[in-house]
Amino acid sequence: MSKYTTGEIAKLCGVTVRTVQYYDKRGILVPSELSEGGRRLYSEDDVKRLRVICFLRGLGFNIDSISKLTSEDDPGSVIMLLLEQQEQTLTAELNECSDRLAKIKQMKRELKDIENFSVESIGDIAHTMTGKKELRKIHRNILLSAVPVTLLQIATVVLWLTVGIWWPFVIWAVIDVVYGVIISRYYFNSVAYICPQCHTVFVPKVREALFANHTPSTRKLTCSSCGHCGFCVEVARPKDNT
Structure with a gap:
């Protein structure tokens, strides 16, 4: 041998x-x-x-x-358990790597939209990315509550036009106003904005934010820190500002 x-x-x-x-x-x-x-x-x-x-x-x-x-004298009794444990470990590592890769790709997309890049810009993007999941949750909650309210409102209009019964529409119009106030307060109590000038995360007054010109992800506001007036990026409000 x-x-x-x-x-x-x-x-x-x-x-x-x-x-x-x-x-x-x-x-x-x-x-x-x-x-x-x-x-x-x-x-x-x-x-x-x-x-x-x-x-x-x-x-x-x-x-x-x-x-x-x-x-082990009988390694077959152990190998399956070890394989399952290793599979769980590798799956967790793969998910973590996938999450990092997604963040890197998102960071690259965000950087392409920045004209005057600075170190503070990275902080803004990081803050936006960190709170994006929470922000989607806020938008989803508003949408889920708005759908039944809208459908019921349409139903009262149809009832008025087809049968001539108008009073459910009047009652629901009052309820709709109350709903609008409640959902607006929820929304503006859940979000904050990043100033593009000084990079401060600030919370505007509800009245200003309500009537401000806006896009799906920005709102034209006056920064409470530096006084800059311009479109600010919307983010989920930090925990310490709730």
């Missing part, structure tokens, strides 16, 4: 001598015998074992898991 030195088994399995020595030190690849001169000698079974170790390391298993697996 063939015997291999540390350097020979390392070359056969495509690893470094230091790696073989490390596995020996950790007790997962102990040489079959020692030569008269004290050299470590590995057998064909050791070569197979090292290849298995390299394969498992390639799947991301740590040394402790490999040690546990290779020391």
